[in-house]
Amino acid sequence: MSDTLEILLPDGSSRSLPTGATALNLAESIGSRLAKVALAAIVDDVVVDLSTRLTNGSRVEIVVPTSVAGLDVLRHSTAHVMAQAVVRLWPGTHFAIGPTIDNGFYYDFELPDDQRFSELDLTRIEDEMRVIISESQPFVRREHSMAEGLELFGDQPFKLEIIRAVQAGGTSEDTSEAGDGTIISTYQNTDTFTDLCRGPHVPTTARLGIFKLMRVAGAYWRGDEKRPQLQRIYGTAWGTKDALDQHLFQLEEAERRDHRTLGAQLDLFSFPPELGPGLAVFHPRGGVIRRVMEDYSRKRHVEAGYEFVYSPHITKGDLFETSGHLQWFSDGMYPPMELDEGQRYYLKPMNCPFHLLIFKSRQRSYRELPLRMFEFGSVYRYEKSGVVHGLTRVRGMTQDDAHILCTRDQMQGELTSLLSFVLEMLREFGLDDFYLELSTRPPEKAVGTDEEWSEAESTLEAVARAEGLELVLDEGGGAFYGPKISVQARDAIGRTHQMSTIQLDFQLPQRFDATYVASDNQRTRPIMIHRALFGSVERFMAILIEHYAGALPTWLSPEQVVIVPVASAHADFAYKFSDDLRREGVRVSVADATEPLGARIRNAKMQKVPYILVVGNDDVSNGTVGVNARGSNDPERDVMTLAFTERLLAEIASHGRPEVV
């Protein structure tokens, strides 16, 4: 055996090290500063501890805190430090799992004697973590047999369960906690604290410290609501102080955009306690936004060949027996009211069965297909009490729901044009950063044959691929009657929202025995496509409000122009121009001179009105306005009224926003 190793570095160079050298030795040989910040190493594409001995010819990259791999390692190690801190503060704690998540980590605990964490405990735990970090504890990796592992964690029931699960084959979640199935690995920090973990970890706790514990929450063991509920602590951790601050700033930014806050500030909607959770009323200003959204949607759907249908909010239960909804989702439906000698009536949670009945109301010919039925259908779902959330998760909502019945031959073409229709509409609302998700057959909860499912799935996949957007697989995420494509949109601050869904359904037409007469004179089963573009109108509005931070594009703004006369003497001119604008369909008001100019401008700015027009002596004499556009601190003077009107109408027509000069 030679006494040197050749190691390939990411920049293409190579470096010789003595046999037996570790990744840390490599980092040291490259530079002492690198060695000081090094967290782990990537050896032939696998992230490993710095203590790993290198082998000749390996490609090695030293992992630093600012890289994706580095963040993952330091978050994971920080989670272990948190576990140790909790165990120190609450001896006898059972600790469960502590993975990394986007932007941070969590760890699940069961405190002794049914104790609970409070928010105040977070500071105590943080302080204890900082002590552990200042102790520069090493992370010492060891490997054990299964039997040793069971022995080592004899007093940790959750760890024992994980080890036994790994022994039995295990899920990827288990193996990431423990090891690969024949051996398990542990990391020891001190004589009294060892955790089961696959690793890798930072070499010493001294590498950590840029973190913050965020919140405490309940979480079911293994995500199963029938199993014990543990106490979960969430934290965030970063490679630099700046990155942490940036992340905290992002959270504040998200809070600033919260549609619930903006909805109250801008007087758009509210949730009167008298109505019950998850039931919203739209105020006049919110009503404008909603009406404009719906009107635009109607116009586009008419152009795209949809026909408009209507259905009642309540129906006998038979309908949902036939559709299968009662079987799968009765928990999520409002309980029935019994009428007419035991007849059970339900509020509708879905529109599709109604549309099928419309299809079935008479014999259908292939010449009528594809038949596209659209409805703004209000549905009611009894969401569990803990899940309602602003307009995004409500108990009463309106779907922009459509069902397309078509032949098997038409299916692919129909889906293709549908997908581009959907994306084009979303772009008109200012969302333009998309990816697609394909949700496939749910394992336990599906009707239909394997052939039907695989045909549906492969058709959807082909359509999604043809669109050329990024496609992500969501295994088992489909509905019980068919797979779906969902359009995911990234908003202005990088969050993703599930927007439109397109579902392919061979089942409901069968369950309802829907048929059409084909060109060969045979009764034939149609294919059904379910699709919602906004999803729910309420939720879509919420997403738009957050995307634009309340400053909606001019065409959607509840109030588009406020005219502010400098003094009462200019009121006539202001009202005259507001009449002109209103005749052009502009939503405009005049702020009379009862308050100082600055106050009236401030009020309009706080309402995020796109244009504030100030009119004074010069304007009255010259037929001009002073234009204060939203987002600008530098108003334009002496703009001719006609020029402003043209510019405004063009902006509204193009779905634009005020151009800040």
Add this chain to the structure above:
RNA sequence: GCCGGUGUAGCUCAGGGGUAGAGCGGUUGUUUUGUAAACAACUGGCCGGGGGUUCGAAUCCCUCCACCGGCUCCA
């Protein structure tokens, strides 16, 4: 539904066993203003609901409700 937190005026919040407060808002009057807060007076509350402890409860205890953050769920 489960875990934790929070409920005081329309809004944002202070007060923590002894007569319920501020700012903003609203109303009225005065002010007539060139680009983000004029001045004054007035108005505002079963301190989330119910029960209990106490001579006395916004304050302490129990319970219900609502909201907030998560978990589970999401046709």
